[in-house]
Amino acid sequence: MKNLLFIALLITCLSSISAVSLNVTNHSFEDIVFGVDGFTCSGEFPCSGTITNDPIPGWIGDGFVGSFRPAGFRYDVTGLPDGVNVAFAHTGVTTISQVLSDNLLANTDYTLQVGIGNRNDSTGFVGYQIQLLAGGVLLAQDNNSLSPTPGSFVTSTVNFSTSSSDPNLGQALEIRLVSLGIQSNFDNVLLDAETTETAVPEPQSMFLLGLSLIFGLRVVKNS
Numbered sequence: 016m017k018n019l020l021f022i023a024l025l026i027t028c029l030s031s032i033s034a035v036s037l038n039v040t041n042h043s044f045e046d047i048v049f050g051v052d053g054f055t056c057s058g059e060f061p062c063s064g065t066i067t068n069d070p071i072p073g074w075i076g077d078g079f080v081g082s083f084r085p086a087g088f089r090y091d092v093t094g095l096p097d098g099v100n101v102a103f104a105h106t107g108v109t110t111i112s113q114v115l116s117d118n119l120l121a122n123t124d125y126t127l128q129v130g131i132g133n134r135n136d137s138t139g140f141v142g143y144q145i146q147l148l149a150g151g152v153l154l155a156q157d158n159n160s161l162s163p164t165p166g167s168f169v170t171s172t173v174n175f176s177t178s179s180s181d182p183n184l185g186q187a188l189e190i191r192l193v194s195l196g197i198q199s200n201f202d203n204v205l206l207d208a209e210t211t212e213t214a215v216p217e218p219q220s221m222f223l224l225g226l227s228l229i230f231g232l233r234v235v236k237n238s
């Protein structure tokens with residue numbers, strides 16, 4: 016038992032894997048406070064909502080897009096993934112995008128997750144794409160693989176892993192949410208990064224390693 020503990024401590028000190036959640040501004044589209052069924056739009060299109068030059072703070076839209084607080088009956092199957100707001104895209108093929116402050120790193124596993132919604136009062140699910148880019152280059156995408164039932168959200172997951180020689184290393188990461196028609200809803204955009212390389216032990220780890228070695232040697236000597 017003591018030998019197993021020693022080995023576990025040794026492995027923990029020598030090879031650590033760390034996962035972090037990268038910052039996505041306004042990731043849940045809650046920055047604007049609405050009454051029920053309130054929404055924003057840029058004013059480029061006929062709009063009965065709140066007209067603003069920044070309909071989805073932190074994000075750039077290329078068409079009729081905005082933040083939206085859907086009434087309860089619009090998503091009565093699963094509710095919303097997070098909070099009370101979503102983002103909507105309401106033109107033919109429309110993209111909502113954000114360039115992140117993080118760059119593409121070597122030896123890292125990236126996991127992008129986004130809620131995709133199909134309103135109860137829609138005339139049919141129009142489809143979507145969830146894309147992860149670096150330096151404007153598409154790395155990976157979910158090209159409309161899921162089809163949420165009316166009144167529900169599903170979670171799209173996009174994975175991408177780098178080696179030590181990916182040609183796009185150091186380029187700024189970007190997330191694009193694409194609606195393929197009128198309209199798709201998005202929510203709760205999460206991007207995690209997990210390094211896969213063996214870490215250089217930090218001072219605290221070196222201290223634990225020293226204790227482990229002393230403890231282990233005593234166990235071996237006394238066995």
Ligand SMILES: [Ca+2]
Nearest residue numbers: 043097098100
């Ligand atoms: Ca939300």
